[in-house]
Amino acid sequence: MNLDKFDLAILGVLQRNARASLNDIGAEVGLSSTPCWNRIKRMEAAGVIRGYTVEIDPASLGYMDTVIVHVTLESHSEETLYEFGRALASIPEVLEAFLVSGDYDYYIRIAVRDTRDYERLLREQLYRIPGIRHSKSSFVLRRLKETPLPLG
Amino acid sequence: MNLDKFDLAILGVLQRNARASLNDIGAEVGLSSTPCWNRIKRMEAAGVIRGYTVEIDPASLGYMDTVIVHVTLESHSEETLYEFGRALASIPEVLEAFLVSGDYDYYIRIAVRDTRDYERLLREQLYRIPGIRHSKSSFVLRRLKETPLPLG
DNA sequence: AGTGAAAAGGCTTTAAC
DNA sequence: GTTAAAGCCTTTTCACT
Numbered sequence: 001m002n003l004d005k006f007d008l009a010i011l012g013v014l015q016r017n018a019r020a021s022l023n024d025i026g027a028e029v030g031l032s033s034t035p036c037w038n039r040i041k042r043m044e045a046a047g048v049i050r051g052y053t054v055e056i057d058p059a060s061l062g063y064m065d066t067v068i069v070h071v072t073l074e075s076h077s078e079e080t081l082y083e084f085g086r087a088l089a090s091i092p093e094v095l096e097a098f099l100v101s102g103d104y105d106y107y108i109r110i111a112v113r114d115t116r117d118y119e120r121l122l123r124e125q126l127y128r129i130p131g132i133r134h135s136k137s138s139f140v141l142r143r144l145k146e147t148p149l150p151l152g
Numbered sequence: 153m154n155l156d157k158f159d160l161a162i163l164g165v166l167q168r169n170a171r172a173s174l175n176d177i178g179a180e181v182g183l184s185s186t187p188c189w190n191r192i193k194r195m196e197a198a199g200v201i202r203g204y205t206v207e208i209d210p211a212s213l214g215y216m217d218t219v220i221v222h223v224t225l226e227s228h229s230e231e232t233l234y235e236f237g238r239a240l241a242s243i244p245e246v247l248e249a250f251l252v253s254g255d256y257d258y259y260i261r262i263a264v265r266d267t268r269d270y271e272r273l274l275r276e277q278l279y280r281i282p283g284i285r286h287s288k289s290s291f292v293l294r295r296l297k298e299t300p301l302p303l304g
Numbered sequence: 305a306g307t308g309a310a311a312a313g314g315c316t317t318t319a320a321c
Numbered sequence: 322g323t324t325a326a327a328g329c330c331t332t333t334t335c336a337c338t
Contacts, residue, residue: 001212003212003213011206011208014205014206015205015206015208016203016205017203017204017205018170018171018204018205018206019170019171019204021330021331021332022331022332022333023330023331023332031306031307032306032307032308033331033332033333034306034307034308034333034334035305035306035307037332037333038305046212047209047212048208048209048212049206049207049208049209050207050208050209051168051169051170051206051207052169052170052171052204052205052206052207053166053167053168053169053170053204053205053206053207053300054163054166054167054170054201054202054203054204054205054300055201055202055203055204055205056163056167056200056201056202056300056301057199057200057201057202058301060153060155060198060199060200061155061301061302061303063301066250068250068252068259081294085294085296085297088296088297089296089297092299092302093302094297094299095297095298095299095300095301096297096298096299097295097296097297098218098220098292098293098294098295098296099292099293099294099295099296100220100290100291100292100293101290101291101293102288102289102290102291103288103290104290106296107220107290111301111302136254136255137254138252138253138254138255138256138259139252139253139254140250140251140252141250141251141252141253142233142237142250142251143249143250143251144237144240144241144249144250144251144258145237145240145241145246145247145248145249146247146248147244147246147247147248148205148206148208148247149208149210149213149215149247149263150213150244150245150263151213173313173314173315174314174315174316175313175314175315183323184323184324184325185314185315185316186316186317186323186324186325187322187323187324189315189316189317
């Protein structure tokens with residue numbers, strides 16, 4: 001799907017505030033509300049817009065720490081990769097999981113309440129998944145950026 | 153700030169669809185629209201809700217690949233860490249940047265259009281930042297999970 | 305493609321419980 | 322804390338450029 005400068009401008013407004021009204025969006029991008037509405041519906045239907053979500057302060061939910069875990073698997077068969085991914089996806093504290101090239105197989109970012117919660121999560125959840133060979137954890141000391149995609 | 157089960161339920165609805173109407177939110181959590189509105193405004197004011205954003209399909213914007221870069225810095229002085237973070241934050245393609253404990257200093261996730269774009273980004277942007285000692289890249293082969301925070 | 309107006313529906317406030 | 326109702330604003334459709 002081809003996106004023109006108006007589409008990108010609309011996405012930019014929605015990135016900053018997904019609850020902006022169509023009038024406000026129109027005023028910011030230089031169109032009336034109707035074409036904004038049409039373009040948004042078109043981008044929703046085309047899958048450009050996947051959805052709208054709220055950004056929640058992790059500390060407010062008691063998640064004081066973020067841990068990045070590197071995982072190596074026993075086997076690189078499609079079945080092992082798939083099963084491991086499925087198991088990961090079912091752990092709510094796992095925020096992101098990427099299958100990667102290079103030294104490790106998976107990069108995982110998890111939200112934990114504290115170091116005890118981290119230990120519990122590793123022992124009771126992660127290490128119980130069959131097929132793990134090795135894992136290495138790094139605590140996040142500072143979160144510098146967590147931005148949306150660049151537009152244009 | 154203390155969040156009860158209704159607050160968490162409201163956050164859950166907004167995570168799935170930040171543009172849900174107050175009536176829909178109320179119906180899902182078992183309240184009328186007025187208390188939902190009050191609770192949302194309270195959570196916005198308290199910083200529990202940081203904002204509302206749109207999830208965009210990266211491929212639709214031409215970002216076909218994701219790369220995770222591990223960076224080691226020359227020095228661990230506060231000034232170097234701060235300056236490096238500031239430089240990173242100014243690169244739009246840098247989606248996430250975490251200062252971490254362990255073998256490396258920074259974990260960075262970047263969106264790239266293709267491998268040529270990745271090479272250009274590393275050479276023209278990342279390697280130009282003063283203070284970098286070493287970096288290691290891993291291409292993301294599969295994105296398994298990119299979820300919001302667990303509630304409750 | 306775009307605008308503007310009008311109907312339908314949702315948001316926000318007030319008032320009462 | 323809650324619900325209900327009133328007024329206003331937004332979304333959505335439609336006629337027209």
